[in-house]
Structures are given as structure tokens and as C-alpha cells.
Amino acid sequence: MRHYDLVILGMGSGNMLLTEEFAHLRTAIVEADRFGGTCLNRGCIPSKMFVVTADAVEEAESALRLGVRAHVDPVEWKAVRDRIFRHIDPLHDSAVDYRRKSGVDVYLSEARFIAPKVLEVDGEQMTADTIVVAVGSRPIVPNTPGLDSVKYHTSDTVMRIDELPASMAVLGGGFIAAEFGHVFSAFGVKVTILQRGPRLLMAEDEQVSARFTELAAQRSRVLLNATVTSVAPHGDGVSVNVACPDGQHVVEADSLLVCVGRTPNTDRLNAAAGGLELDKHGHVVTDSAYRTSVPGVWGLGDAVNHFQLKHMANAESRVVRHNLLHPQDLRTLTNRVAPHAVFTNPQIASVGLTEQEARRRGMDYLVSVRDYAATAYGWALEDTGSFAKVLANPADRRLLGAHVIGPQAATLIQPLIQAMALGSTVDQVAGDVLYIHPALTEVVEQALLAL
Structure with missing residues (x-):
């Protein structure tokens, strides 16, 4: 039985742990798929590279609002796809080679606990003084009748398809559905989104969610309060039976994309045998320092938290690295x-409380909404649908939440994130800071000043 000082399970944000401070330890890393995890290979990075291309298409097609006549020839899907993965695919082999040359044992296989702090990998048993669980998550596949009889895609596979379908049914109405709905509709695919709730992006502020639903319905078919009752093959595509408030619908499409959420990969770890406590969603339970219920075993990322955000996993990785090196501090x-962002069209970003959550908690709050159209740069964009929204506590005058829908939302919200993190008051972030005129950041300034 091999023994290590440190074993890391999962090479997404887990890969960030191994800095030169650990070089003196006997270390192993175990990754069942590819280095870089979901973000690099099947998530944030390639999807945003597709989004940038889709943004370019839609900007050209909407340029007439600026007096520019432009058109877009059919998108060369394979050229776009291959350009993206030409950047990404070589990174796995180079990362494995780098780790092995630095003296780390790399296991490209699945790990399972057979006892607390005892793992089985490739039929071998190993123990470790310290184990970090960072095995990530995967798409949920619902138990929809007939789904196992049709070809369908998830976010793991849809970016590598060989040809663009003429039509696509998208099962789900969250982040992933919004982003891929934008990409494929921009590329000329006839998209139908099937959402169980009354709006798309239900986790967003109601005002943002309603505006996005309205705009998405202008470019795609959107069925709301829709329950998929069954799926069946239809020629080379699929037939989706949907129950809606106005009756039954049959949606026929060449391709089906399933994006109804993600689940942690902890079920593949035999976590119970390892003594790890899991919550009802399957996440490893940790304390605020990311220690699990087993001394010497730590956790981070999608296997631990409910956010499913790469920047959160990266922050957790930095904390865990410090704690491994400084157990007394x-x-x-x-x-x-x-904070989070949805890279759809229009872009959306959010931090803190939504207005509906503030109401639900019975909190006192002030709210201000400012349209992009109220700013000089908004005029330049000829923007008529975007806005920034801020909520504040009237007692201590600090921000409770901020929500932006429109161009560059993920960038515009950053000073509001910093204000919340640093405890700045609305007065400080609105009046004590100069905002460049006539930059788009004035929409944030004006929303704050109105508070």
C-alpha cells in the first residue's frame, strides 16, 4: 500500500494547490478525466469563447440601429470549434507532463474511498496524511421518460458537435440554457427553450429575470411553466412532449440540449466509506476552514459549495493552500x-440580495434602478433595454445587492462587489469616487447617487 504526504482528488481548482511550498512532500494527484476540470475543458473558458463569437454575430446583425448596414454569412461552425479547442486540448498533456517532471505521481483514473483516508485507484490502495477532495460536478440528467432512447447533449458534449443542427430544443432555463441559447440562436439554429418556471433565470432579481425573458423570447421560442412529460426519437432528431398551462405541445427538433443543473461527483467517491459527511445535495460538509468530518481531509470547489462558480473554487483553493501550510493559523x-455573471445576450451580473429575497426576509431596503439609456454612452449604444439596479440598507447605508443587465454587465458590477466586500457606504462609493465621463460606468454612478 502506497503512502503519501498529500493526495489531491481532482485537477480543476485542485491543481492550483500545488505550489513550490509543497515540493518537499511526497504528493499524488488523481484525475479521472482531464486536467483543468470543467472550467477549462467543458465549461467557463470554451463556452465564453463561443459567446464572444456569438456576440460578434449579433452585433453585426444589429448594427443597422447605428446606421451601419452589415450582414453575416453562415457561421463556419467547425472553424470556430476547432479554433477554440486548438487552444484548450493540448493543455492536459502539458500539465500532466509538468507535474510528473516535478516529482508528483499522477493517476489518470477514478479514486474511491475504501476506508477513512484509504483510497483505491487503478486497483491499488493508497493512504495519505492529508487528502483534498476537489472532484467537481457534472450535469444532471433527469429521469424523463424516453430520454434514454434519444441522442441528447449536455454542456459536456454540445460544444464539440460536428455540425450545427437546424433546430435545437433546450431543456432548462438557467445559466447554461441562457448562454447556449444565445450561442446557437446567433449561429442560426432555431432554438426552443423549455422552462419549468414562469421566467428564465429564476435565481436572478425578478426585474432582471423578467427583462431577460422578454428579450430572449424575441429571438427564440420560449415555453414557460413547461413540464417535459416524455421524449421520443423523431427521424434523426427528437420529439419532446410538453405540458403547458395552455395545453399540450409537441416540440420537434434536430438536437436536444439538457441543462437542468449540476450535481457533485461525490457519489463516485464512495464517500460514506471514507467517513465523509454529505449534505442532502451530495456536497461534502466542511467547516469554514474547509476541513471535512475526517481529520486530515479537506474539500473545496463544486464538491463542497453550492455556488458552482470557478472564482469561488479558486478563492477556496487559496484558503485551503494556506491552511495546509499553516495549520496553526x-x-x-x-x-x-x-458574485456571478451570465454571459448571454444581454449579459447579466449579480451580487448580494435580490429584491424578492429582501422582501421575503422582511428587510428594510432602498432600491434604485437606472437605465443605460439615461447615460451618454447608453445613447451611443442606442440601448433601450439595459439597466443597473442597486439595493441598500437605509440604516447603515451599505449595499445589500446589485444587479446589472446589459453590455459589459460583468465588468460594470465590479466596483459594487468591491464596495460590498470592503463595507463601503453608498455615499462613499457614489460621492467619493470619480466616474469617467462619458463611460458606461456612469450608469452605476447614477444608480448609486439616486439612492
Whole structure:
């Protein structure tokens, strides 16, 4: 039985742990798929590279609002796809080679606990003084009748298809559905989105969610309050039976994309045998320092938290690295407010409380909404649908939440994230800072000043 000082399970954000401070340890890393995890290979990075291409298409097609006549020839899907993965695919082999040359044992296989702090990998048993569980998550595949009889895609596979379908049914209405709905509709695919709830992006602020649903319905068919009752083959494609408030619908499409959420990969670890406590969603339970229920075993990323955000996993990796190196000086994340963005069209970004959550909690709050169209740069964009929204506590005058829908939302929200993290008051971030005129950041400034 091999023994290690440190074993890391999962090479997404887990790969960030291994800095030169650990070079003196006997270390192993175990990855069942590819180095870089979901983000690099099947998630954030390639999807945003597709989004940038889709943005370019839609910007050209909408340029007439600026007095520019432009058109887009059919998108060369294979050229776009191959350009993207030509950047990404070589990184796995180079990462494995780098780790092995630096003296780390690399196992390209699945690990399972057979006892606390005892793992089985490739039929071998190994133990370790310290284990970090960072095995990530995967797409949920629902138990929809007939789904196993048709060809379908998830976010793991849809970016590598060989040909663009003429039509696509998208099962789900969250982040992934919004982003891929944007990409494929921009590329000329006839997209139908099937959403169980009354709006798309239900986790967003109601006002943002409603505006996005309205805009998405202008470019795609959107069925709301829709329950998929069954799926069946239809020629080379699929037939989806959907129950809606106005009756039954049959959606026929050449391709089906299933994106109804993600689940942690902890079920593949035999976590119970390892003594790890899991919550009802399958996440490894940790304390604020990311220690699990087993001394010497730590966790981070999608296997631990519910955010499913790469920047959160990266922050957790930095905390865990410090705690492994300095067990007498444990750190926690200093800011638990987790911002996020949805890279669809229009782009969306959010941090903190939504207005509906503030109401649900019975909190006192002030709210301000400012349209892009109220700013000089918004005029330049001829933007009529975007806005920034901020909520604040009237007692201490600090921000409770911020929500932006429109061009560059993920960038515009950053000073509001910093204000919340640093405890700045609305007065400080609105009045004590100069905002460049006539930059788009004035929409943030104006929303704050109105508070």
C-alpha cells in the first residue's frame, strides 16, 4: 500500500494547490478525466469563447440601429470549434507532463474511498496524511421518460458537435440554457427553450429575470411553466412532449440540449466509506476552514459549495493552500458574498440580495434602478433595454445587492462587489469616487447617487 504526504482528488481548482511550498512532500494527484476540470475543458473558458463569437454575430446583425448596414454569412461552425479547442486540448498533456517532471505521481483514473483516508485507484490502495477532495460536478440528467432512447447533449458534449443542427430544443432555463441559447440562436439554429418556471433565470432579481425573458423570447421560442412529460426519437432528431398551462405541445427538433443543473461527483467517491459527511445535495460538509468530518481531509470547489462558480473554487483553493501550510493559523474566506455573471445576450451580473429575497426576509431596503439609456454612452449604444439596479440598507447605508443587465454587465458590477466586500457606504462609493465621463460606468454612478 502506497503512502503519501498529500493526495489531491481532482485537477480543476485542485491543481492550483500545488505550489513550490509543497515540493518537499511526497504528493499524488488523481484525475479521472482531464486536467483543468470543467472550467477549462467543458465549461467557463470554451463556452465564453463561443459567446464572444456569438456576440460578434449579433452585433453585426444589429448594427443597422447605428446606421451601419452589415450582414453575416453562415457561421463556419467547425472553424470556430476547432479554433477554440486548438487552444484548450493540448493543455492536459502539458500539465500532466509538468507535474510528473516535478516529482508528483499522477493517476489518470477514478479514486474511491475504501476506508477513512484509504483510497483505491487503478486497483491499488493508497493512504495519505492529508487528502483534498476537489472532484467537481457534472450535469444532471433527469429521469424523463424516453430520454434514454434519444441522442441528447449536455454542456459536456454540445460544444464539440460536428455540425450545427437546424433546430435545437433546450431543456432548462438557467445559466447554461441562457448562454447556449444565445450561442446557437446567433449561429442560426432555431432554438426552443423549455422552462419549468414562469421566467428564465429564476435565481436572478425578478426585474432582471423578467427583462431577460422578454428579450430572449424575441429571438427564440420560449415555453414557460413547461413540464417535459416524455421524449421520443423523431427521424434523426427528437420529439419532446410538453405540458403547458395552455395545453399540450409537441416540440420537434434536430438536437436536444439538457441543462437542468449540476450535481457533485461525490457519489463516485464512495464517500460514506471514507467517513465523509454529505449534505442532502451530495456536497461534502466542511467547516469554514474547509476541513471535512475526517481529520486530515479537506474539500473545496463544486464538491463542497453550492455556488458552482470557478472564482469561488479558486478563492477556496487559496484558503485551503494556506491552511495546509499553516495549520496553526487557519483562514476562512473573508467575504462570503459570491458574485456571478451570465454571459448571454444581454449579459447579466449579480451580487448580494435580490429584491424578492429582501422582501421575503422582511428587510428594510432602498432600491434604485437606472437605465443605460439615461447615460451618454447608453445613447451611443442606442440601448433601450439595459439597466443597473442597486439595493441598500437605509440604516447603515451599505449595499445589500446589485444587479446589472446589459453590455459589459460583468465588468460594470465590479466596483459594487468591491464596495460590498470592503463595507463601503453608498455615499462613499457614489460621492467619493470619480466616474469617467462619458463611460458606461456612469450608469452605476447614477444608480448609486439616486439612492
